[in-house]
Amino acid sequence: MIAPRPFKYKCPKCGYSKIIKPKSDVINPVGMSSVCPKCKIQMGSVELNILEEAITQLSLWK
Numbered sequence: 001m002i003a004p005r006p007f008k009y010k011c012p013k014c015g016y017s018k019i020i021k022p023k024s025d026v027i028n029p030v031g032m033s034s035v036c037p038k039c040k041i042q043m044g045s046v047e048l049n050i051l052e053e054a055i056t057q058l059s060l061w062k
């Protein structure tokens, strides 16, 4: 079983970011809103850094 890797959306304009956990939060990440709530522009998906990934792993235990 392969768990989808978490990632985050990051706004290139203001730096707003939102972590997406495909396994526990949504089945289809494409359906998630990836528009910055401030700028109303499309955010890009980026890899999590090590710290963020650790936090994500911990939260999966709940």
Ligand SMILES: [Zn+2]
Pocket: 011, 012, 013, 014, 015, 016, 036, 037, 038, 039, 040
């Ligand atoms: Zn923004």
